[in-house]
Amino acid sequence: MPFYLGAFLAVALEWRAQARNAVLQTQTLQALETKVTTLEEEKKTLGCQNETYQTSLKQAQESKAEAERQLAEALELQADFYTREVALQVRLTGLQEMVEADAEVQKDLKDRCCEQADKMERMEGEMATQDKAMGLLQADYDKLQVEASRLRVEKEALEKQVASGDAAIEELEKDKKALIQEMAGTFEEGFQEALAQAVCTNPGIDISSCDSTHHIVDGKVVPLEIDD
Template identity: 85%
Template sequence: MQAQTLQALETKATTLEEEMRTLGCQNETYQTSLKQAQESKAETERQLAEALELQAGLYTREVALQVQVTGLQELLKADAEIQKDLKDRCREQADKTERLEGEMATQAKAMDLLRADYDKLQVEVSRLRVEKEALEKQVRE
């Protein structure tokens, strides 16, 4: 009977250790995904800064063109279209940044849950090892 209990505990400990390894792999995957999201966010912010610099340059250029002769009005229209496109890209970049921040928050929550599960499993494995040692001691006696 004790041998069966010991065998069952060893099987359960092995299963828990496999689950811990699986959680470790999942944790690594989440870490990689989080790092990629952070890198993507940094790239998005860099592109947003470039777009804002371009937009600032366009505003300066627009003021200079308004001072010039009336014949340059067609050029101002073209600049207004470019400005509109830049604003659209800025909005898209801001939306993308917001989505990435949401994904990062979700992944951070998932990682917290994984850490909690991992800690629980470690406690359970430790408890099972103590039980196993006690049962082995009983079997030897």
């Protein structure tokens, strides 16, 4: 076998080893891409959780608004009761004056006063019930305030997790680009060095059909199979 063919075969074997290394590096790159995909899926999951917490916070805020509305209505009702009580007190005073002015209708006025007193007692009972309802509404309002605070804290924690995931993905993308550039540079440099050695060792040899996608099989230049 001519010397230049042996030298070229040695160079081709070296290039084939480099091609195998390139395949291994490609597999490593694919593993990195899988990891990036996993991180992106985790990011989507965190986004869904964040949306769930946002919905819960919105519902809590709506419940808070409803409780405030009911509390305002109760306050309005209490004010109305107070107004009615004052009106009754005025009426009662007028009745007492009428009793003093007209002794003949004293008994009738006393009956009316007793009736008004019964009404006032009933109203006081209703006011006590309203006060109790207002206390319950205030307790529910305080609970909603605590729940809203807890949801805000969880939302902030989720936002920090999402930001951390974005930073990790960005770092992996940088490593991926650096690895691709390093692989391309190593592969091209090795291949060009092999061709240069072949030309230097065998001046005048025609290597125009040699490129990085072929190799020698049974003394012929054939396309490179990825499984080789």
